[in-house]
Amino acid sequence: MITNRIPGGNIEVVSVNGRNVELDVELRDTAGDWFYWCFQAVLPEAGNWHFRFVRDNKVGTHGPAVSLDGGKSWRWLYPEYRENSREFDYACPAAGQTVLFCMGMQYLERDFRAFLREFEENPALHAGTLCRSRKGREVELVTIREGEPEHAVLLTSRHHAGEMMATHALEGILRFALADTESGRGFRRHVALHAVPFADKDGVEDGDQGKNRMPHDHARDYQEPGLYPETVALRGLIGRIRPEFVLDLHCPWIRGGDTNEVSYMVGTGHAGMDAELDRFADLLEEERIPEAPYFKKNNLPFGTSWNTAENYAGGMTIKHYAATLPFVRNAQTIEIPFANFGDVTVDRHAMLLYGESIARALFRYLHGELQTASALS
Template identity: 40%
Template sequence: MICIDRDFPGGNILVESIGDDAVILHPDMRDTEGGWFYWAFRLRGAAGRTLDVRFAPNTPIGMMGPAISADGGVTWRWGNESFTNDSFKLTVPADEDELLVAFAPLYTQSHLDRFLAARASVGGWQRHVLCRTRKGRDVEWLALGAPATTAAHRVVFTARHHCCEMIANYAMEGIIDGVLADDATGDWLRRQVAFCFIPFADKDGVEDGDQGKNRRPRDHNRDYIGESMHVETAAIREFLPRWGGPNGVTAAIDLHCPWIRGHYESMIYQVGREDPGVWGEQQRFGALLEKTSWPGSLPYETADDLPFGQAWNKATNYSGGMSFSRWSASLPGMRLPTSFEISYSLVKNVPVTTDGARAFGRRVAQALAAYLSS
């Protein structure tokens, strides 16, 4: 008998009906204002069968169809059968009785723990607790590189302000590996730069499988104004100025994923700031990033960066509060407050893979060394 559930970290699905070989589903919006497209379910009892999976009334299928894992979410592949914006065919191999099927490759606490455990022998990093969520989970921050009190530069990376944007974490893994690498880039970064990595700005949302985007009454990436409503953003606002100390923070880079499909959803880009000086720094960093290379990396071109005032990047989009990137621009010493949007599924006709996102992260580390040393 076919069984579909969401009882695992990151799970999100509502089942409308299950027939012989057809299922009708839709994402659980929970406290999201309007609609969004994150979903992830576990499928059992369908080995050797071909299913017709449909979503109603939503259209939450991305540009590569569903992401599928046969090992509990450790590795992922894209489905290779027909799909539309609201449906896909899924042929389950006879030897795969349990699958995770999701909008894109998931990344939860277990992925971070596995990543860090594999680098325990490398050293050069420390794990700290930033705060505890309302549900009792630890929100970690990772210290890499030189001590913050003596480093020439202090740099912050954040991800999952919108908890559904999982590809950002795979890119963050690549950045961390770039800092830890036994090469000229890693050596320079560890000697000259203090790093603070915050992998999960909305830890409860990540583990619970929330949408996160447009969370009522205010999502985490609009919570950097007035009195923060979320304990994680309040902790970040208190911690980073103190961590930066008298010399401040040089760069703050927030990693995101965009909308489900479309022109800007098919690339990696920086979200341009309205301040001409900051936009100039973003363009300088982007030019350096474009010159980098790493085998298997997702492509990036500076020309794809989205200037302020174009497409969705307008003042009206920020009326619901203040983003991390805008707030971080006010930190003492700040030169590069920026954010990246990294496609969930397809970048310039290159399918997004977890390794491709990690490889892009290695390029970000290279570009950061070039930016800070010039």
């Protein structure tokens, strides 16, 4: 009835009593607690099904994301904000219905492949391979450029495997750069955009938490010699393409607190880099959209909340590594929440639009003003 044997699958069934199901996440090689899960259910009876996790903070602010088409599209189970972080109910209309449930709107290799197919005839898109993962999977690297651009940018996401909303936003940046608009053409003529959507490819496809993977996770693997093929290859890529801007996209904790339901950038504690963060943040706030509003005031300076030296004791991040290189002008992390930006509920479409706003700010930061036509209009 319930299985984790799907791409990105992660669930432990503790008990089933009629239409009441008790669940837990699979931590696997993650130290401590975390919250990622995704499963397929074939529900044998119509009626209300009650799902309850054995621990809090496993269900987001709008319940789980639900897919009825095998993961091609997702919606939040609850349109309204919910305080319950452990339970959800699903009304099954007919016996035998197959449903995917996930703590966020899943984004896997199949989704990125669909995006690549959509743009495969675009001569500005160059799809390649960064490396092979430990399990032999292809780790995608895409470059978007037209001619010989004078600027270079590197985008990464999924250093923590379960942070899927960041990859929706990354796709939005890529779509903007590929669009058949004045804005898109201007972007790719002046900026070579390089992107690695799955920095922990095995973790994404296997459904690992990724965060706090022992002995350290991919996001803390930018010191020599490096444990993971992806991070070693990314260090090499940075040396080859010499990006001016490195932007690593993440998602925060599942819900609650001051920093988990807003989007923000994370200070480095490096005076020069933090000054560049402020400049980019000003532009991103100017490009603010109602569907996913960013406010500079939500940024997290170094030395506050979780952003302390202790948090990085386990290893070096890509941002901190890039900040040591003389050709990198700006290296930043942006956190993108799972289900809501403050009072605004977000979904895949909102994330694509947010990615567009990031792309516009990137261009203005590197090159100046850009035409106002929306790539997604």
